[in-house]
Amino acid sequence: MxxxxxxxxxxxxxxxxxxxxxYGVSAITVIALFINAKQNHTKTILSLKNKFSxxx
Amino acid sequence: MWKWIQRQASPKVFYGTCSRLTPWFFWPFIxxxxxxxxxxxxxSPADYQQGDGYRIIFIHVPSAILxxxxxxxxxxAGGIGLIWQIKMAxxxxxxxxxxxxxxxxIALASGAIWGKPMWxxxxxxxxxxxxxxxxxxxxxxxxxxxxxxxNPRTAAKSSSxxxxxxxxxxxxxxxxVKWWNTLHQGYSVGTGGLxxxxxxxxxxxxxLASIFLYALLVSIKARTEVLIREQNSRWVKEEVSGVVL
Numbered sequence: 001m002x003x004x005x006x007x008x009x010x011x012x013x014x015x016x017x018x019x020x021x022x023y024g025v026s027a028i029t030v031i032a033l034f035i036n037a038k039q040n041h042t043k044t045i046l047s048l049k050n051k052f053s054x055x056x
Numbered sequence: 057m058w059k060w061i062q063r064q065a066s067p068k069v070f071y072g073t074c075s076r077l078t079p080w081f082f083w084p085f086i087x088x089x090x091x092x093x094x095x096x097x098x099x100s101p102a103d104y105q106q107g108d109g110y111r112i113i114f115i116h117v118p119s120a121i122l123x124x125x126x127x128x129x130x131x132x133a134g135g136i137g138l139i140w141q142i143k144m145a146x147x148x149x150x151x152x153x154x155x156x157x158x159x160x161x162i163a164l165a166s167g168a169i170w171g172k173p174m175w176x177x178x179x180x181x182x183x184x185x186x187x188x189x190x191x192x193x194x195x196x197x198x199x200x201x202x203x204x205x206x207n208p209r210t211a212a213k214s215s216s217x218x219x220x221x222x223x224x225x226x227x228x229x230x231x232x233v234k235w236w237n238t239l240h241q242g243y244s245v246g247t248g249g250l251x252x253x254x255x256x257x258x259x260x261x262x263x264l265a266s267i268f269l270y271a272l273l274v275s276i277k278a279r280t281e282v283l284i285r286e287q288n289s290r291w292v293k294e295e296v297s298g299v300v301l
Contacts, residue, residue: 048293
């Protein structure tokens with residue numbers, strides 16, 4: 001059984017595997033980008049907080 | 057308006073603007089995305105030739121347009137940084153690169169996944185696909201050149217020149233389906249390719265959502281970059297100590 005047949009129970013039948021794979025890959029990329037931006041910002045603030053508390 | 061733009065050249069003002077704008081980008085993005093997904097996956101009818109497989113267009117086309125738009129913004133912001141020595145323009149250019157690269161990756165990946173059922177191949181060395189791949193390499197080259205210098209000003213100068221030279225690739229990508237005989241289909245927007253009004257609305261909403269996503273990511277990443285660059289100034293110290301995590 002191919003992946004295409006396996007996923008054909010989902011909406012869009014014979015195209016389900018491709019459509020959901022494309023949407024899934026895009027969703028993961030966007031979420032990763034967003035989390036990475038947020039985490040970098042928090043990390044930067046934390047390290048600057050540390051730096052300033054040492055220099056005081 | 058012009059005065060407002062000029063004031064953004066100050067790191068402190070620009071940081072504040074980005075902080076204030078972030079929620080104004082986040083919520084429209086989320087709402088447009090939800091409506092856009094509903095319109096793309098539920099409301100829009102199946103295509104008469106490609107059936108439901110065509111639905112990949114609603115992520116493929118917006119991300120492909122954004123991949124080129126972000127590159128143009130990056131090169132223009134880099135140029136403004138070069139000519140007028142505006143540091144905040146350099147910041148916008150630098151943080152745009154990974155976002156643009158991600159849009160390019162989404163465009164290439166969704167295109168490959170769309171190509172398999174329609175053409176029978178994940179990849180072909182067609183003019184459209186190859187020029188888009190070169191765009192990805194340009195982004196990667198820009199990012200590695202930018203991180204190769206310790207001084208952010210020197211890094212911005214050399215990478216901006218690279219970005220401006222790379223602008224030549226944008227018309228090549230855009231006109232590739234016209235100039236060469238490509239396997240990639242021709243224009244879908246503005247030429248009657250996509251005729252159904254529901255399909256057009258879905259595509260327009262997803263495109264708007266992508267623009268807000270780009271703006272949202274810039275408003276977050278630019279703040280991080282400004283903090284790092286301006287860490288020796290007094291306002292950063294006050295700003296950082298005021299943040300409760």
